[in-house]
Amino acid sequence: MANPILIETTRGSLVESWHRGALAIAGPSGALALQLGDVERPVYPRSAVKALQALPLVETGAADRFGFTAAEIALACGSHAGTEKHAGLAAAMLARAGLGMDDLHCGAHAPLGASAAAALIAEGAAPTQLHNNCSGKHAGMLATGVHMHEPTDGYWEPGHPVQQRIRRALEEISGVPLGADVQGIDGCSVPNWAMPLSVLARTFARLVTGEGLARERREALARILAACWENPELVAGRGRADTVVMRALPRQVFMKTGAEGVYCGAFPELGLGFALKIDDGAKRAAAGTTMALIERLYPAVRGLMPHGPIRTWWGVEVGAIRSAPALDAALAGLKV
Amino acid sequence: MANPILIETTRGSLVESWHRGALAIAGPSGALALQLGDVERPVYPRSAVKALQALPLVETGAADRFGFTAAEIALACGSHAGTEKHAGLAAAMLARAGLGMDDLHCGAHAPLGASAAAALIAEGAAPTQLHNNCSGKHAGMLATGVHMHEPTDGYWEPGHPVQQRIRRALEEISGVPLGADVQGIDGCSVPNWAMPLSVLARTFARLVTGEGLARERREALARILAACWENPELVAGRGRADTVVMRALPRQVFMKTGAEGVYCGAFPELGLGFALKIDDGAKRAAAGTTMALIERLYPAVRGLMPHGPIRTWWGVEVGAIRSAPALDAALAGLKV
Numbered sequence: 172m173a174n175p176i177l178i179e180t181t182r183g184s185l186v187e188s189w190h191r192g193a194l195a196i197a198g199p200s201g202a203l204a205l206q207l208g209d210v211e212r213p214v215y216p217r218s219a220v221k222a223l224q225a226l227p228l229v230e231t232g233a234a235d236r237f238g239f240t241a242a243e244i245a246l247a248c249g250s251h252a253g254t255e256k257h258a259g260l261a262a263a264m265l266a267r268a269g270l271g272m273d274d275l276h277c278g279a280h281a282p283l284g285a286s287a288a289a290a291l292i293a294e295g296a297a298p299t300q301l302h303n304n305c306s307g308k309h310a311g312m313l314a315t316g317v318h319m320h321e322p323t324d325g326y327w328e329p330g331h332p333v334q335q336r337i338r339r340a341l342e343e344i345s346g347v348p349l350g351a352d353v354q355g356i357d358g359c360s361v362p363n364w365a366m367p368l369s370v371l372a373r374t375f376a377r378l379v380t381g382e383g384l385a386r387e388r389r390e391a392l393a394r395i396l397a398a399c400w401e402n403p404e405l406v407a408g409r410g411r412a413d414t415v416v417m418r419a420l421p422r423q424v425f426m427k428t429g430a431e432g433v434y435c436g437a438f439p440e441l442g443l444g445f446a447l448k449i450d451d452g453a454k455r456a457a458a459g460t461t462m463a464l465i466e467r468l469y470p471a472v473r474g475l476m477p478h479g480p481i482r483t484w485w486g487v488e489v490g491a492i493r494s495a496p497a498l499d500a501a502l503a504g505l506k507v
Numbered sequence: 508m509a510n511p512i513l514i515e516t517t518r519g520s521l522v523e524s525w526h527r528g529a530l531a532i533a534g535p536s537g538a539l540a541l542q543l544g545d546v547e548r549p550v551y552p553r554s555a556v557k558a559l560q561a562l563p564l565v566e567t568g569a570a571d572r573f574g575f576t577a578a579e580i581a582l583a584c585g586s587h588a589g590t591e592k593h594a595g596l597a598a599a600m601l602a603r604a605g606l607g608m609d610d611l612h613c614g615a616h617a618p619l620g621a622s623a624a625a626a627l628i629a630e631g632a633a634p635t636q637l638h639n640n641c642s643g644k645h646a647g648m649l650a651t652g653v654h655m656h657e658p659t660d661g662y663w664e665p666g667h668p669v670q671q672r673i674r675r676a677l678e679e680i681s682g683v684p685l686g687a688d689v690q691g692i693d694g695c696s697v698p699n700w701a702m703p704l705s706v707l708a709r710t711f712a713r714l715v716t717g718e719g720l721a722r723e724r725r726e727a728l729a730r731i732l733a734a735c736w737e738n739p740e741l742v743a744g745r746g747r748a749d750t751v752v753m754r755a756l757p758r759q760v761f762m763k764t765g766a767e768g769v770y771c772g773a774f775p776e777l778g779l780g781f782a783l784k785i786d787d788g789a790k791r792a793a794a795g796t797t798m799a800l801i802e803r804l805y806p807a808v809r810g811l812m813p814h815g816p817i818r819t820w821w822g823v824e825v826g827a828i829r830s831a832p833a834l835d836a837a838l839a840g841l842k843v
Contacts, residue, residue, distance in 0.1 A: 173509035173527070180767075180788070183691030185701055187551055188767050188788035191509070191527070215523055278820020292628045303820065355519030356825040358818075365521055431516075431524050451787040452516070452524035482694075484614020484639065489692040 174208035175497035177449070178456040180481060182490035189495065190456030192432065192449040194464070196505070197372035198442050199382035201346075206369065207501045213353050213365035214448045219429030220363075220371075221308050222248040222395050223344065223378065227336040228311040229391040233318035237267040239311075244395060245402035246307030250428065252408025253282025253302035255290075260405070261301050264310035268317045275300040276327045277309045277359040284408045305359040307405070312337075312361070329354060329362040338364065344384065345374040358430065368446040371435055375444030379425055379437040396425055412458055412476050416465060419475055424465060432457040438468060441507050455492060463494040467502040510544035511833035513785065514792040516817060518826035525831065526792030528768065528785040530800070532841070533708035534778055535718035537682075542705065543837045549689050549701035550784045555765030556699075556707075557644050558584040558714065558731050559680065563672040564647040565727040569654035573603040575647075580731060581738035582643030586764065588744025589618025589638035591626075596741070597637050600646035604653045611636040612663045613645045613695040620744045641695040643741070648673075648697070665690060665698040674700065680720065681710040694766065704782040707771055711780030715761055715773040732761060748794055748812050752801060755811055760801060768793040774804060777843050791828060799830040803838040 179189040193208030203210070225247040228234050234244060243264050251257035265271055281298045282288045291298055300306060309327075316326050316333045326333045341364060342349050349364035357363045366374070376382070379396065381389035399406050400421035407413035413426050426436030432449030434457045445464060449456040459478050466473050481490035494502075515525040529544030539546070561583040564570050570580060579600050587593035601607055617634045618624045627634055636642060645663075652662050652669045662669045677700060678685050685700035693699040702710070712718070715732065717725035735742050736757035743749035749762050762772030768785030770793045781800060785792040795814050802809050817826035830838075 182551055182699075183701075184688065185549060185551070185691065187691070188786060190787050213521060215518055215521070276821070280820055289628045292625045293631065295629065352520065355521065355523070356819060356823070358820060358825075360819045360821055360823070363518075365519075449787075450524060451526050451785075451789055451792070453787055453789065456787070483692060483696045484616055484694060485612070485696060487692070487696070489694075 174450055176495040177207070177498045178459040178492060179495045180490060180492045182481065187490065190449050190451060190453050192447060192456065192460065193368055194445065194447040194460060194501070195368040195372040196443055196445045197369060197376055199373060199376040199380050201369065201373040203369060203372070204443055204507065205501055205505050207497065210368040212367060214368055214371070214433065214446075215355050215363050215365045215431070216371055216435060216446070217357060217363055217429030217431060217433050218250045218305070219427045219433045219435035219446075220341065221250065221427060222399065223341055223374070224308060224337050225311055225395055226340045226391055227333070228315050229394055230340070230387065231315055231318055231336070233315040236318050237314050239264065239267070239314070241398040242402045242405055243307070244398035245405040247311030248395060248399050248427070249307050249406040250283070250304040251307060251405060252284030252287055252411070253298070253304060254284055254287040254408065257405065257408070258299070258301035258306065261306035261310045264307065264314060268310070268314040270313055270317065270323065272299060272301055274313055274323050275303075275306060275309050277303040277305045279303060303359060309359065309361075327360045334362050338362070344377055345370050368448060371446030372444045375425070375435050375437040375446065376442060378444065379439040380442050399425065412462065415475050416472055419472055420469055423469060426461060426465070428454070428457065434458070434461040436461070441468065443507065459492055459494065460498060463498060463502060467505065468507060510786055512831040513543070513834045514795040514828060515831045516826060516828050518817065523826065526785050526787060526789050528783060528792065528796065529704055530781065530783040530796060530837070531704040531708040532779055532781045533705060533712055535709060535712040535716045537705065537709040539705060539708070540779055540843065541837055541841050543833065546704040548703060550704055550707070550769065550782075551691050551699050551701045551767070552707055552771060552782070553693060553699055553765030553767060553769050554586045554641070555763045555769045555771035555782075556677065557586065557763060558735065558761075559677055559710070560644060560673050561647055561731055562676045562727055563669070564651050565730055566676070566723065567651055567654055567672070569651040572654050573650050575600065575603070575650070577734040578738045578741055579643070580734035581741040583647030584731060584735050584763070585643055585742040586619070586640040587643060587741060588620030588623055588747070589634070589640060590620055590623040590744065593741065593744070594635070594637035594642065597642035597646045600643065600650060604646075604650040606649055606653065606659065608635060608637055610649055610659050611639075611642060611645050613639040613641045615639060639695060645695065645697075663696040670698050674698070680713055681706050704784060707782030708780045711761070711771050711773040711782065712778060714780065715775040716778050735761065748798065751811050752808055755808055756805055759805060762797060762801070764790070764793065770794070770797040772797070777804065779843065795828055795830065796834060799834060799838060803841065804843060
């Protein structure tokens, strides 16, 4: 059966396009507070799990060994905009571990941030691996490997101890095995493991509540979350939802976008995690669904991320991106 | 009922995302050679009908009056890349009609072509309305208005004679009424009218066969098509499907992309038109479906527009964008 329509766009009096998807909201036990669509199909969380991929950086002692600041830990959890500040911080992380840009294997791409991309062009400079939105994550992975006396070459390979350590942490917190059958390679060359949205939602509930986790792990997760809430501009960038909302509601909302229409996050006060995937991978729909959910729970954020109007190039409103009836009904019925 | 899945993307051994949509292929009588999904719901064709929106430019005599070349007529049918050549040609069209850039009302946006956009940034220049991918269409509309002694101000309004003339031409060729109930405003501020894909497919079959149309209209359409086939780089831009395929198969394939996952086109030799819309508006899926159709009919184009592999930033293949079983089966069963 097809997933329900979560977001639709209009033009004139007609619906022009629509996005189907699935959404799970769960507590740390896995009890579902909401399920919409198929929440049991495995979904690659992509960059949405960067905060969990950063766990070994803290748990092995690598972050302390190299004196990583909260800002640097936040960058390791981020899909950053590739500004000079972001790229410089990634370079500093590498330098502390005795490494350089050429040790990265995330690959080079133009900065995600439009003004950062334009600045590079204006300078006549080519983007480097430091501008890759994942360079902080990769610097953290490399630092962990150096700390553990592991070879840095091949740190991105699924069989390398750096990636195996991440896989085990994800298995332990999620409670599901992550074998080769659900393994994919992300755009930045490191492995990513698919999990049902129901499992991702409870995993994010555990991330923010620590429920069922050992004290050391709870403390490491709390340190990672605090780093993100202190430095929301390093988790994404100026004007992006993760930055804007976490700056407005630190300690109330944790959220992280992933490629191909994924969003995961959690609400510590409510003891709930969420995970969603838009079938077609559209960012506008993943962001629209996430903002509809957060605005339902925290009306204070309404208007912070204007995501409604579709305009002409002169700014005249000619349509809308809006939540669809199935999503509205599910959110209206959500009991928290 | 949900439309079928036309295109899917994979990562590792899993399907990661998928795109639903509908596709109609029809002859000029409206007889459907293929229908997949709901082909009766009204769809805004957006820029896919630019060749038809250019018809009054030729039919009123405005193109002859101002000495428009085939290149300029092609630009009026195009969603161009905003290179210096494209913008300069639009400026020349305006100048011939005694107008200038400020008479345009398409609005300014960064060139669609990445290298054209980068060139502007490198010069420190802001994009103008001439760089708007629709500037050729708008220059043609303005020239028609001048030729017809109509006010240029407000030429973009649905009630202006320039737009009413286009609406009537679309009604006459499509054979359906285009009233306010199916009227939307495009991103470039001019009206656009929604039609079922079945109607759009037969409209494009009539565009290339001329069947059922008066001689003057057939000749005007033939002149427009010839202009596009002679100047495929003005209909889109370097590396884009419309340019690449029409350069390879002039007079065999006419094709034009539209926003929000629309594609329309026709095959003169076969006497067939096609129209498709991806539900979610994704360009990758509209292009993928179109190329699958064209490759089925003209195997010579295989490999011209590589649209398969999903790669890491290092170029390693980690997944694929591919036609889904429902599309494969429909195309395999297509009798031409």
